[in-house]
Amino acid sequence: MHKAGFVNIFGKPNAGKSTLLNALIGEKLAIISPKVQTTRHRITGIVTAPDYQIVFSDTPGIIDPKYRLHEKMMGAVKSALEDADVALLILDVKDNLAENLELFDSLKLKVPVILVLNKSDLLMKEQLEAIQAQCEAWGKAAAVVTIAAVQKKGIRDLLDRIVALLPESEPFYPEDTLTDKSTRFFVGEMIREKIFALFEEEIPYHTTVIVSQFQEKQTLIKISAEIVVTRETQKAIILGEKGKSIRELGTLSRQEIEKFLGQKVFLELFVKVRNKWRDNDTYLKEYGY
Ligand code: GDP
Numbered sequence: 001m002h003k004a005g006f007v008n009i010f011g012k013p014n015a016g017k018s019t020l021l022n023a024l025i026g027e028k029l030a031i032i033s034p035k036v037q038t039t040r041h042r043i044t045g046i047v048t049a050p051d052y053q054i055v056f057s058d059t060p061g062i063i064d065p066k067y068r069l070h071e072k073m074m075g076a077v078k079s080a081l082e083d084a085d086v087a088l089l090i091l092d093v094k095d096n097l098a099e100n101l102e103l104f105d106s107l108k109l110k111v112p113v114i115l116v117l118n119k120s121d122l123l124m125k126e127q128l129e130a131i132q133a134q135c136e137a138w139g140k141a142a143a144v145v146t147i148a149a150v151q152k153k154g155i156r157d158l159l160d161r162i163v164a165l166l167p168e169s170e171p172f173y174p175e176d177t178l179t180d181k182s183t184r185f186f187v188g189e190m191i192r193e194k195i196f197a198l199f200e201e202e203i204p205y206h207t208t209v210i211v212s213q214f215q216e217k218q219t220l221i222k223i224s225a226e227i228v229v230t231r232e233t234q235k236a237i238i239l240g241e242k243g244k245s246i247r248e249l250g251t252l253s254r255q256e257i258e259k260f261l262g263q264k265v266f267l268e269l270f271v272k273v274r275n276k277w278r279d280n281d282t283y284l285k286e287y288g289y
């Protein structure tokens, strides 16, 4: 019997959704940072075994919409809620437990739920057991699984619990498919990850990245990307004194992209100012939101 289905990963910002997705897939697909709202799109990762296939989606964290970009992000969360076979509700064991369970309650899920207690490496055994007991008592999960996504601990157990809940089905994708997103998309995401790593405060949240050129040459791949910001002052910060910051961004991004593609890359970065791109539907559409 072959099983297959769609599994969505939900949780508050920084619970570890993207880290878990990567651990499940065994590749770095989703960008990770200690800052909230790094993930803006649903990212699909596909795990194929001889007797099952799981299509995972990483969703942006659950947030209150503050501007149009946020509304689009929450739209992605809602659409994910409606089309899954299993929902993974993930929480950080160091975070307020009651608040997380309340949030999960408010989702009013009809699909089977697995409660995933992440960052188990940060607590003592007794503390973990107390949390596990409270989660069992919550009563709405088909299973409660404790993991440490960063160390890939508990992932096998989690996969087994998921497979047990999947419907009987033929696979949806060919067996070598890792994701439904394009290489261009991941290249843009990797640059965005480095922007989160290098720049302070509001800069990453005012920035998007568009990969405008992706050309496979004989010995390398030539990539051009536009970094779109909302103000001239932000452009100046990204460029840095005599272009120092953008060169550093370019180097870090290129190394990451080369690792991902397994090929030499020539990367060109440009910075563009587009006033209020986050509130403009035309821009949002153009930028793939
Ligand atoms: P997301 O916002 O839910 O997608 O969270 P991320 O996957 O981006 O992770 C947020 C932060 O938590 C990052 O700094 C991760 O390295 C960290 N993190 C994720 N999983 C674990 C874990 O198992 N243990 C510890 N100690 N940190 C983790």
Ligand code: K
Pocket (backbone or CB within 6 Å): 013, 014, 032, 033, 034, 035, 036, 037, 038, 039
């Ligand atoms: K994050």
Ligand code: MG
Pocket (backbone or CB within 6 Å): 017, 018, 019, 030, 031, 032, 038, 039, 058, 059, 060, 061
């Ligand atoms: Mg994320």
